[in-house]
Ligand SMILES: Nc1ncnc2c1ncn2[C@@H]1O[C@H](COP(=O)(O)OP(=O)(O)O)[C@@H](O)[C@H]1O
């Protein structure tokens with residue numbers, strides 16, 4: 374089990390001061406265990422703020438978030454986060470980057486080697502174990518980033534526009550591969566993006582937020598079958614969902 378529940382959450386930066394800014398208002402959400410959900414909304418509507426609060430980087434001014442009933446407070450290995458900007462260490466090889474978290478936690482060398490092998494393969498970097506980040510493309514660095522978070526064996530993966538800086542073709546490959554990893558690991562994923570097609574393609578549920586202060590405008594259950602394939606992007610069903618949600622976004 375790893376279900377996140379957001380309960381009557383409102384967040385005001387600088388609450389009580391003259392420059393107070395309410396960025397999220399009255400948010401109620403449930404991210405079921407093992408589900409893949411995306412959050413979409415115009416820039417500045419509070420998507421990153423919401424995700425960072427799930428990571429425990431700061432606390433909401435009102436309301437709360439729980440993971441399996443426990444109030445989220447502070448960061449935890451159970452909740453891994455991937456940002457748009459990769460967090461790969463340039464002075465470590467691909468394999469060492471991936472086993473960085475386990476090493477910090479004092480996992481034995483033997484176990485670390487097994488973790489490196491598993492995740493290097495799972496994220497499609499076999500053969501690149503001993504390469505340096507500077508020798509990799511943007512997409513491959515992103516793979517290292519994702520492998521590194523997975524290597525910590527979190528229950529929940531929080532992804533903030535992770536593919537936002539990649540070209541269209543690389544992005545589609547990364548999306549398909551992410552879904553495959555998700556299927557094999559059954560982690561709960563919360564994925565923030567401003568790319569509607571990406572959100573629909575990946576998700577069980579697309580959450581549309583209104584402009585600031587961010588509120589939940591609509592939740593779309595995506596019933597496209599799994600495993601998803603690239604051809605589905607061209608189906609009537611997909612395009613209809615895209616059109617519907619596009620109309621809800623404030624442009
Ligand atoms: N630490 C902070 N202090 C004050 N305002 C912030 C802080 N972080 C973000 N904001 C503001 O909150 C709003 C929402 O930001 P953000 O969550 O990054 O939006 P999004 O990710 O949807 O683009 C923006 O107006 C931003 O300027």
Ligand SMILES: [Mg+2]
Pocket residue numbers: 420421422533
């Ligand atoms: Mg953001």
